[in-house]
Amino acid sequence: MSKRTLLGIVTGLIYGVTIFWGAVYQALAVGGLVILAAGTIGLAGGLIGGALLFLMIAVCPVEEKKEANLPELPEEYRAAA
Numbered sequence: 235m236s237k238r239t240l241l242g243i244v245t246g247l248i249y250g251v252t253i254f255w256g257a258v259y260q261a262l263a264v265g266g267l268v269i270l271a272a273g274t275i276g277l278a279g280g281l282i283g284g285a286l287l288f289l290m291i292a293v294c295p296v297e298e299k300k301e302a303n304l305p306e307l308p309e310e311y312r313a314a315a
Contacts, residue, residue: 242292250284 257276
């Protein structure tokens with residue numbers, strides 16, 4: 235697993251848990267079935283948002299430094315010393 239994939243998983247998980255807890259925390263004052271409904275909606279929103287954040291981090295292209303692969307030149311093309 236690459237570092238970008240792991241970073242995407244961790245970031246998406248933290249984001250999803252934060253969305254879920256925010257929805258449940260707001261419903262704690264009301265109680266009853268509102269907590270269950272808010273938890274369900276928060277879980278769905280957290281999963282979708284976390285998955286999108288994971289995809290943005292892990293899959294999007296990034297510019298990486300490429301090593302120059304210079305071909306070996308034949309003897310007749312080499313500069314004389």
